[in-house]
Amino acid sequence: ETGVTQSPTHLIKTRGQQVTLRCSSQSGHNTVSWYQQALGQGPQFIFQYYREEENGRGNFPPRFSGLQFPNYSSELNVNALELDDSALYLCASSLDVSSTDTQYFGPGTRLTVL
Amino acid sequence: AQSVTQLDSHVSVSEGTPVLLRCNYSSSYSPSLFWYVQHPNKGLQLLLKYTSAATLVKGINGFEAEFKKSETSFHLTKPSAHMSDAAEYFCVVAGSNYKLTFGKGTLLTVNP
Numbered sequence: 210e211t212g213v214t215q216s217p218t219h220l221i222k223t224r225g226q227q228v229t230l231r232c233s234s235q236s237g238h239n240t241v242s243w244y245q246q247a248l249g250q251g252p253q254f255i256f257q258y259y260r261e262e263e264n265g266r267g268n269f270p271p272r273f274s275g276l277q278f279p280n281y282s283s284e285l286n287v288n289a290l291e292l293d294d295s296a297l298y299l300c301a302s303s304l305d306v307s308s309t310d311t312q313y314f315g316p317g318t319r320l321t322v323l
Numbered sequence: 324a325q326s327v328t329q330l331d332s333h334v335s336v337s338e339g340t341p342v343l344l345r346c347n348y349s350s351s352y353s354p355s356l357f358w359y360v361q362h363p364n365k366g367l368q369l370l371l372k373y374t375s376a377a378t379l380v381k382g383i384n385g386f387e388a389e390f391k392k393s394e395t396s397f398h399l400t401k402p403s404a405h406m407s408d409a410a411e412y413f414c415v416v417a418g419s420n421y422k423l424t425f426g427k428g429t430l431l432t433v434n435p
Contacts, residue, residue, distance in 0.1 A: 213366070240421070244423075254424070264421065267422065307421070309355050309417075312369075314359075314366040315366050316365060316366040317366060
């Protein structure tokens with residue numbers, strides 16, 4: 210059992226709005242990563258946080274931002290929503306930042322932008 | 324830079340027959356490689372991972388994969404498919420950084 214949870218499960222927003230997605234990592238995991246999975250595609254890396262600092266970023270614009278808190282929870286914020294932001298958003302936690310560390314994924318939040 | 328190519332978008336097998344899901348990778352560094360499975364409306368679950376130890380890696384539910392550096396491949400196999408194996412499978416590479424790069428996925432269908 211991974212122990213990674215995400216909320217909400219589903220969300221519907223309109224273009225231009227802002228959204229906050231939440232993730233609760235496994236206890237003791239210092240690293241959280243966020244991914245966007247469009248329909249029919251593999252997940253794409255958005256960014257990673259390690260001990261509350263951004264540790265790396267994929268090819269996503271600055272309107273995608275995040276926070277990580279000391280209690281192993283984290284947030285993904287998206288401003289000025291666009292239709293193409295409709296996707297499944299996944300968070301994953303791991304013990305550390307090594308490439309060999311297993312990342313444990315949550316069930317995801319399905320965001321629909323109308 | 325790193326990338327993953329899953330050679331088949333859809334594989335269909337009969338229950339009890341072998342499964343082969345093909346994956347080629349590209350990485351500037353000695354890679355870590357993973358296979359994840361995604362069942363409908365479920366999160367991604369790790370099947371197995373390669374991290375430069377034994378080239379034949381055994382995972383959960385009878386799956387295994389072989390790392391072949393000369394062929395830059397990491398194919399996933401299972402001797403006998405079960406109905407519960409029907410899902411989307413992702414081959415994943417992690418390079419010198421922490422970022423996971425996913426393939427586009429292979430949908431496995433298991434026919435009774």
